[in-house]
Amino acid sequence: MRLVIARCSVDYAGRLTAHLPSAPRLILVKADGSVSIHADDRAYKPLNWMSPPCTLKEGTGEEEGVWTVVNKAGEKLIITMEEILHDSSHELGVDPGLIKDxxxxxxxxxxxxxxxxxxxxxxxxxxxxxxxxxxxxxxxxxxxxxxxxxxxxxxxxxxxxxxxxxxxxxxxxxxxxxxxxxxxxxxxxxxxxxxxxxxxxxxxxxxxxxxxxxxxxxxxxxx
The missing domain is CATH 3.40.1350.10 (Trna Endonuclease; Chain: A, domain 1)
Known part of the structure; x- marks a missing residue:
């Protein structure tokens, strides 16, 4: 799992359009390919997300700092980074699943x-x-x-x-x-x-x- 805390804006382009203005946010990139953007509230619910299967492309050159996530339907989640405050990756391995009481x-x-x-x-x-x-x-x-x-x-x-x-x-x-x-x-x-x-x-x-x-x-x- 990759954890990125960044000041960023987010745009979704698909069946509908949505825009998140610039603010500090947590971005989770999971091993299954999913990408989700979180604020410091709303419990576990993300502000926006893209479910797998999808691909993440990090821009270079003039597009540096722009992440584009595209799913199989062609919908896009565009994350424009202004400042990266934290970037780390962690191998969590296979989860044993929830053990019921x-x-x-x-x-x-x-x-x-x-x-x-x-x-x-x-x-x-x-x-x-x-x-x-x-x-x-x-x-x-x-x-x-x-x-x-x-x-x-x-x-x-x-x-x-x-x-x-x-x-x-x-x-x-x-x-x-x-x-x-x-x-x-x-x-x-x-x-x-x-x-x-x-x-x-x-x-x-x-x-x-x-x-x-x-x-x-x-x-x-x-x-």
């Missing part, structure tokens, strides 16, 4: 064993279905035979929906699986995450941990 891991195991919880006629393809960007918790088929990717969280928040969105984008490129739809499953789903998931056509399922384990509700009942 005990509850999430157990939820995945239980749901895979009781896949009909998602709906009648569902069948399991496999748990931990590996992709180039990490494992999908559960891959299954619904009653109509459509492929369904399930992301499981103990607490469902926006970052989980974003993670599932990335998996769906990749899985839908596979003609043997497409079309693939998503299900976001958690013990608790935050309202903002539910809104984002619904907007992206992703279904939401609230999981009852005790019910999956076969434990009866201990509340008093009349009958």
């Amino acid at each position: 005990g509850v999430e891991a157990h939820l995945q195991e239980l749901l895979a064993d009781r896949i009909e919880t998602l709906g009648e006629g569902y069948t399991l393809i496999r748990r931990e279905y590996m992709t180039a960007i990490g494992p999908v918790d559960i891959l299954c088929r619904d009653a109509e035979g459509q492929t369904v990717a399930v992301e499981i969280k103990r607490r469902g928040e926006i970052d989980g929906v974003e993670q599932l969105t990335r998996y769906l984008e990749l899985l839908n490129r596979d003609p043997h699986l497409a079309p693939v739809r998503g299900v976001f499953a958690a013990q608790e789903i935050k309202p903002q995450a539910r809104v984002l998931a619904t907007d992206r056509g992703i279904g939401c399922v609230v999981l009852d941990y005790d019910a999956l384990r076969g434990i009866e509700d201990d509340k008093l009942r009349l009958f």
Whole structure:
């Protein structure tokens, strides 16, 4: 990964156009070819970015200080450097991936064993279905035979929906699986995450941990 802190302006030219005026920013160039520009706020979200596959060309001569990033659709991200404050590269190696806590891991195991919880006629393809960007918790088929990717969280928040969105984008490129739809499953789903998931056509399922384990509700009942 290459980390560059620079005073720069950024222009995007594609289906739309966008301009970031000159300011100090962090530029991340990852080994997968992606380039993203960050400010010192917005949490993990970049101001602008280019997803792989794309190419980065650093200008020379009269174009020195101008970076041009082009993706396969011909869209361009043009970064004009005014002053570079920091430039370093680091080899991070292969990431082992997110290790789920005990509850999430157990939820995945239980749901895979009781896949009909998602709906009648569902069948399991496999748990931990590996992709180039990490494992999908559960891959299954619904009653109509459509492929369904399930992301499981103990607490469902926006970052989980974003993670599932990335998996769906990749899985839908596979003609043997497409079309693939998503299900976001958690013990608790935050309202903002539910809104984002619904907007992206992703279904939401609230999981009852005790019910999956076969434990009866201990509340008093009349009958």
